[in-house]
Amino acid sequence: MFSFFKKKPPAPAPAASPASPPTDAALQVDAPLSPPVAPSPAPPVEARSGWLGRLAQGLRKTGGSIATVFAGTRIDDALYEELESALLLADTGVAATEHLLADLKRRVKDSKATEPAAVRALLARSLTELLQPLERTLDIGAHTPTVIMVTGVNGAGKTTSIGKLTRHLPEADCKVLLAAADTFRAAAREQLAVWADRNRVEIVSQAGGDPAAVTFDAVTAGRARGCDVVIADTAGRLPTQTHLMEELKKIQRTIAKAQAGAPHEVLLVVDGNTGQNALAQVKAFDAALGLTGLIVTKLDGTAKGGVLAAIARWGTEHGRVVPVYFIGIGEKLEDLQPFNAQEFVRALLD
Numbered sequence: 196m197f198s199f200f201k202k203k204p205p206a207p208a209p210a211a212s213p214a215s216p217p218t219d220a221a222l223q224v225d226a227p228l229s230p231p232v233a234p235s236p237a238p239p240v241e242a243r244s245g246w247l248g249r250l251a252q253g254l255r256k257t258g259g260s261i262a263t264v265f266a267g268t269r270i271d272d273a274l275y276e277e278l279e280s281a282l283l284l285a286d287t288g289v290a291a292t293e294h295l296l297a298d299l300k301r302r303v304k305d306s307k308a309t310e311p312a313a314v315r316a317l318l319a320r321s322l323t324e325l326l327q328p329l330e331r332t333l334d335i336g337a338h339t340p341t342v343i344m345v346t347g348v349n350g351a352g353k354t355t356s357i358g359k360l361t362r363h364l365p366e367a368d369c370k371v372l373l374a375a376a377d378t379f380r381a382a383a384r385e386q387l388a389v390w391a392d393r394n395r396v397e398i399v400s401q402a403g404g405d406p407a408a409v410t411f412d413a414v415t416a417g418r419a420r421g422c423d424v425v426i427a428d429t430a431g432r433l434p435t436q437t438h439l440m441e442e443l444k445k446i447q448r449t450i451a452k453a454q455a456g457a458p459h460e461v462l463l464v465v466d467g468n469t470g471q472n473a474l475a476q477v478k479a480f481d482a483a484l485g486l487t488g489l490i491v492t493k494l495d496g497t498a499k500g501g502v503l504a505a506i507a508r509w510g511t512e513h514g515r516v517v518p519v520y521f522i523g524i525g526e527k528l529e530d531l532q533p534f535n536a537q538e539f540v541r542a543l544l545d
């Protein structure tokens with residue numbers, strides 16, 4: 196099975212909880228909702244080749260438009276112009292498109308390629324090299340607990356992605372505690388509680404009140420209970436909602452008070468169908484929080500796929516690469532998989 200996380204080292208003895216003033220939240224620390232029973236065996240995981248096939252199908256719109264560029268028999272200015280249009284329509288963005296075209300022309304000249312099919316292969320190499328800095332494995336176990344703060348706009352698949360991670364973490368022998376920090380939306384708390392129940396993990400939740408207080412008590416409880424991972428599900432918000440972005444910063448500061456150096460991961464979940472708006476979200480949330488990683492979801496819809504190239508090029512230009520830990524193509528547990536640049540390009544262009 197493809198590895199989701201770096202192997203966890205042997206856990207040290209749990210650190211004592213810091214002395215701190217009580218929070219103003221009347222919190223509820225819940226065990227799994229159902230009576231304790233042995234967890235049922237996980238369903239058989241679909242072969243990764245099958246998952247890649249469905250990824251390729253989801254990216255067919257992009258791949259098909261790029262493939263038509265290489266249907267001719269000549270390598271000329273018209274081919275490069277058509278390729279430029281195809282890349283821009285795929286949401287690759289101006290900066291990444293200019294980089295890919297310049298790099299491709301250099302490769303064509305150096306290799307003395309004479310066939311469009313050969314140019315397509317060179318494009319695949321160029322795109323793979325551009326995306327490879329985004330490829331990184333989520334490191335779990337360097338801290339006890341490892342505190343992960345997850346954010347994103349409404350509808351991006353944030354809570355569902357947390358639920359899927361929560362399924363895979365126990366399989367990696369990690370004890371998980373969830374913090375339902377979206378305190379004002381009952382549906383979000385209920386959805387997270389369902390995932391907690393399904394995956395047999397504990398959850399800290401509260402109806403109303405201060406989301407920062409919920410995260411503080413969750414991290415404190417995670418330390419006291421010897422948890423390996425604490426995941427905070429924050430409320431969805433647009434990066435233009437200044438007061439809500441300030442609330443995110445407050446949550447981040449509160450987590451640091453509960454555990455020095457935390458949060459260890461700040462993940463943004465972005466919808467792959469939103470095109471260049473996804474890059475705008477990365478820029479805004481990174482400026483506010485200092486992102487450590489991304490989860491790109493819904494690549495099985497009308498996603499064009501090129502936005503990953505735009506994110507990679509932005510990171511390279513600014514010396515601030517934010518890795519894509521996982522990409523998702525559906526609702527099933529196995530539909531969230533680690534990002535692999537070479538596999539992604541193969542699904543996109545083959």
